[in-house]
Amino acid sequence: xxxxxxRGVNKTYDGKTAALKDITxxxxxxxxxxxxxxxxxxxSSLFNILTTLLLPDGGEISLFGMDVIRDYKxxxxxxxxxxxxxxxxxxxxxxxxLDFFAVMYKSSIEENMALIEPIWKQIxxxxxxxxGKLSGGMxxxxxxCCALIHRPRVLFLDEPTTGVDPVSRKEFWDILKSIRSQxxxxxxxxxxxxxxxxxxxxxxxxNGKIIGVNPPQTIIDQFKGKLYTFQSDDIFSLMQVLExxxxxxxxxxxxxxxxxAFYEDMDTAMPAFxxxxxxxxxxxxxxxxxxxxxxxxxxxxxxxNN
Amino acid sequence: MILKKEFIHIIRDTITLSLVLAMxxxxxxxxxxxxxxxxxxxxxxxxxxxxxxxxKALVDRLSASGYFQVVSYPNxxxxxxxxxxNKDIKxxxxxxxxxxxxxxxxxxxxxxxxxxxxxxxxxSILNNYVRxxxxxxxxxxxxxxxxxxxxxxxxxxxxxxxxxxxxxMFVPGIITLIMVLVTALLSSITLAREKETGTMRMLLITxxxxxxxxxxxxxxxxxxxxxxxxxxxxxxxxxxKMPINGSLLMLLFLCIIFxxxxxxxxxxxxxxxxxxxxxxxITMMGLFLPTVLLSGFLFPLNSMPMVFQVLANxxxxxxxxxxxxxxxxKGSGFFDIWLYLAILFGMAVVFIIFSISRLDKRN
Numbered sequence: 001x002x003x004x005x006x007r008g009v010n011k012t013y014d015g016k017t018a019a020l021k022d023i024t025x026x027x028x029x030x031x032x033x034x035x036x037x038x039x040x041x042x043x044s045s046l047f048n049i050l051t052t053l054l055l056p057d058g059g060e061i062s063l064f065g066m067d068v069i070r071d072y073k074x075x076x077x078x079x080x081x082x083x084x085x086x087x088x089x090x091x092x093x094x095x096x097x098l099d100f101f102a103v104m105y106k107s108s109i110e111e112n113m114a115l116i117e118p119i120w121k122q123i124x125x126x127x128x129x130x131x132g133k134l135s136g137g138m139x140x141x142x143x144x145c146c147a148l149i150h151r152p153r154v155l156f157l158d159e160p161t162t163g164v165d166p167v168s169r170k171e172f173w174d175i176l177k178s179i180r181s182q183x184x185x186x187x188x189x190x191x192x193x194x195x196x197x198x199x200x201x202x203x204x205x206x207n208g209k210i211i212g213v214n215p216p217q218t219i220i221d222q223f224k225g226k227l228y229t230f231q232s233d234d235i236f237s238l239m240q241v242l243e244x245x246x247x248x249x250x251x252x253x254x255x256x257x258x259x260x261a262f263y264e265d266m267d268t269a270m271p272a273f274x275x276x277x278x279x280x281x282x283x284x285x286x287x288x289x290x291x292x293x294x295x296x297x298x299x300x301x302x303x304x305n306n
Numbered sequence: 307m308i309l310k311k312e313f314i315h316i317i318r319d320t321i322t323l324s325l326v327l328a329m330x331x332x333x334x335x336x337x338x339x340x341x342x343x344x345x346x347x348x349x350x351x352x353x354x355x356x357x358x359x360x361x362k363a364l365v366d367r368l369s370a371s372g373y374f375q376v377v378s379y380p381n382x383x384x385x386x387x388x389x390x391x392n393k394d395i396k397x398x399x400x401x402x403x404x405x406x407x408x409x410x411x412x413x414x415x416x417x418x419x420x421x422x423x424x425x426x427x428x429x430s431i432l433n434n435y436v437r438x439x440x441x442x443x444x445x446x447x448x449x450x451x452x453x454x455x456x457x458x459x460x461x462x463x464x465x466x467x468x469x470x471x472x473x474x475m476f477v478p479g480i481i482t483l484i485m486v487l488v489t490a491l492l493s494s495i496t497l498a499r500e501k502e503t504g505t506m507r508m509l510l511i512t513x514x515x516x517x518x519x520x521x522x523x524x525x526x527x528x529x530x531x532x533x534x535x536x537x538x539x540x541x542x543x544x545x546x547k548m549p550i551n552g553s554l555l556m557l558l559f560l561c562i563i564f565x566x567x568x569x570x571x572x573x574x575x576x577x578x579x580x581x582x583x584x585x586x587x588i589t590m591m592g593l594f595l596p597t598v599l600l601s602g603f604l605f606p607l608n609s610m611p612m613v614f615q616v617l618a619n620x621x622x623x624x625x626x627x628x629x630x631x632x633x634x635x636k637g638s639g640f641f642d643i644w645l646y647l648a649i650l651f652g653m654a655v656v657f658i659i660f661s662i663s664r665l666d667k668r669n
Contacts, residue, residue: 053507076511087504091315100311104512146508 001065003029003154003185004050009059011045011208019045021208023059027187027201032180034199034216035189036298042208043189044084047158050187051081063154080152082143084159084189090132094123094142097131098149105150116145118178122171137168144175148184155179157188161195173198193295204298211301216294223292223300225250225261231285232258241280247273250303258284261292261300312496312526323530326492330484330534334541337480345431347375351389351398354379356405360447364401367443373435386420396422397432409447477542478630479601481535481561482623486597488531489565490572491589496523497576498585516662524569528562531569535561551637560633560647564626567650568593570657571622577664597623625649 004027011020019042027033035043048054049061052072061068063075088097102108113120119141126134131142140160147155157176161169173195176186188199196202197216204212204219212219232238235253242251242260247269251260262269270287277284292300316323350368354361368374377393380386386398400418402408408415419436421429500506509519539557542548550557571593579585600607600614601623607615618624629646632638640647 051507051511053510073513077513079511081508081511083504083507085504087508089311089315089505090503092311096311096314101508101512104509104514106513 001029002026003031003064004033004187005060005062006046006050007060009046009049009061010057011042011049011054012057019208020049020056023208023210025203025210025213027185029064029185030180030183031200032176032186032188032198034196034202035187035205036191036193036196036202036294037189037205038191041205043205044158045208046205047081047084047156047187047189051079051156052076077150078153080147080150080155080184082140082147082155082157082160084162086139086143088131088139088143088146091130093128093130094134095127097142098145101146102149107150109149112149112151115151115179115182116148119145119148119175135168137164137172140164140168140172141175144172148179152184154185154187157186159189159191161190161192169195193293193298196294202294204301206302211305219294219297220292223261223297224304225263225292225300226266227259227261227290227292227296228287229254229257229259229290230287231256233283238282238284241277241282244280245273245276247276249273250300252299259290259296261296309522309525312523315496316526316530322492326488326530327534327537330480330488330538331541333484334477334480334538335545345428345435346372348373348397348428348432348435349377349393349395350374350432351378351380351386351393351395352376353381353383353386353398353400354405355403356401358404358406360406360409361401364405364440364443365399368399368436368439371435371439373432373439390420390422396428397436399436477538477546477548478627478634481538481630482564482597482601482627483594484534484538485531485561485565486568486593486623488534489527489568490575490593491586492530493524493527493569493572494575494579494585494589495572495582496527497573498579498582501576502581510665516665517658519665520570520573520658520662524566524573527572528565528569531565532562535565548634550634552633552639556638556640556643557630557633560626560629560643563647563650563654564622564630567622567626567654567657570654570661573661574657574664577661593621596621600624601627622650622653 004025006023006025009020009023010018012018023042023046035046037043045054049056050063050068052068052075055069063078066074066078068075089100092100098109109116123134123138123141123145126138131139134142144157144160147157161172164172169192176188176198180186190196199216201213201215202219203210214222235256235258238258239251239253242249242258245251248263249260249269250263251258253259260273262273274287352365352368354365365376369376374397377395378385378389380389380398383400386400389395389398398420400420402416402418405415417440419433421433423429497506500509535558539550543550572589575588575592576585579588596618600610600618600621602618607618607624610618625646629638629643629650632643632646636642
């Protein structure tokens with residue numbers, strides 16, 4: 001049985017802004033499922049609907065066969081939720097926050113210690129500190145503890161690593177792996193494409209639409225172009241010049257580099273491209289062929305869809 | 307558990323806590339002393355043109371009343387003028403020549419009072435005191451000499467009842483204000499705060515019943531407001547000698563019911579507002595102002611336009627003030643005020659039901 005089943009879900013705010021358009025998704029039990037997309041794509045709206053906090057305009061959603069709209073009370077028993085914004089009590093200590101949510105769920109810290117132990121070990125040195133005074137990474141670990149305290153069957157994490165430093169982000173994902181081994185289904189959203197590869201499957205979402213669901217490797221394998229990268233001293237003028245490029249290509253800045261994907265026969269296209277750059281006085285570093293990342297794939301799919 | 311958490315919130319927020327506990331006491335002392343229309347030891351001058359036994363007895367009586375302090379005995383009216391300017395006297399009394407003789411011979415003796423009317427309130431209050439003291443003196447004098455024809459004509463007008471003690475009027479009002487302020491305002495902010503910080507979402511997806519969330523939020527503020535109320539009552543009784551003519555238990559029961567109403571009104575407000583600022587503004591405009599203006603606390607209700615008299619009915623404060631005045635001043639018991647209690651309790655139930663239904667609205 002699938003853990004989460006979403007069929008044709010729509011949501012429009014104030015009758016104008018369409019946040020979700022005909023979303024259909026299926027998440028298997030025990031999966032780490034990633035929802036990847038830029039800010040404003042509709043990730044949080046989907047999470048709010050899944051966590052019974054928001055009603056969709058149309059469509060069906062079920063969690064382990066329970067209807068999220070009608071049986072919302074039973075659904076609430078089996079879900080853990082880590083919202084996109086810090087949603088614990090900042091004036092309560094770490095220990096008090098955890099105790100509070102344990103009691104709210106009629107559970108206790110001891111009961112599920114085995115589950116939260118890997119995280120608790122990291123935050124317990126700060127257990128008397130006020131939650132509001134924790135660092136970003138620590139806050140999220142505490143929030144995760146609170147979301148897990150009643151051993152939910154499915155865990156919803158809305159951008160858990162946004163605003164968290166790279167080291168803590170890595171630790172956080174390691175923790176998610178260990179949660180998954182406890183047979184808890186995890187649905188996680190992130191705007192960071194590099195994190196997407198750590199999910200079993202990812203759904204790319206943009207403007208309220210799902211534009212692809214696959215394991216990260218499959219998505220990368222489906223990359224159609226041939227991707228190259230090179231360095232430029234002046235990315236801005238390079239981008240302006242590339243607008244005039246006659247070749248069938250897709251280019252975008254990537255840090256200090258330029259990524260460019262060609263959809264042509266490279267034996268003829270590459271010399272033509274180098275000549276084009278020389279004609280427009282663009283100095284550049286070595287042009288290297290690279291493996292696409294999830295981000296490159298996302299950009300390709302978005303561009304091709306337009 | 308929500309209860310315990312709420313207490314931790316309150317205690318950790320020391321500024322709010324001390325404000326909530328100190329404010330009522332400060333407020334009742336301020337109202338009691340400053341808005342008080344009682345004046346003590348007002349400086350006066352007495353121009354005694356007869357200097358006989360009876361005129362001295364009258365002056366003694368004025369000093370002994372506690373309301374006046376005779377600071378000078380001018381010799382003529384010009385000196386009275388100077389006293390007003392230099393000695394800061396509020397009033398001058400002129401006793402005519404041959405006072406004792408006039409008393410025994412004539413039916414009416416005229417005393418003259420000169421007022422500093424730059425403060426109209428003070429002037430009229432002092433006049434009333436003079437009148438009261440002089441009348442007391444007159445009736446004693448008449449009793450003494452068993453001649454009941456003598457009376458005094460004082461050339462001032464009576465505006466206030468000199469024995470009316472303003473604190474009696476203010477204490478019920480202040481108790482109402484404090485309870486509205488502490489219970490309604492704070493409890494409306496607390497739920498709105500949970501909404502604002504997103505913790506409300508976390509609470510909602512727990513299996514806890516909505517009613518428990520509301521009750522857990524209401525009770526701590528009721529307790530704090532109860533402590534404040536006790537403090538106000540203690541000060542009123544000890545400092546201002548406010549009588550509690552009804553039963554103390556009845557009074558406390560009435561206060562608890564009103565607190566429940568105020569707190570549930572606060573819940574209602576926070577269930578319709580998104581942020582703490584919203585909640586605060588709505589409480590101020592929707593509850594605090596009507597409580598001050600439409601409860602009959604400062605301005606008598608029956609002199610208002612009909613619209614406002616009708617409007618006042620929907621605010622709990624009106625019913626509470628009527629009930630508390632009955633209990634404190636008239637000494638009414640349960641059967642006299644049960645209707646008010648029922649109205650207040652009914653309001654609380656309606657507010658709570660409405661806020662629970664609003665709390666879990668999923669859109």
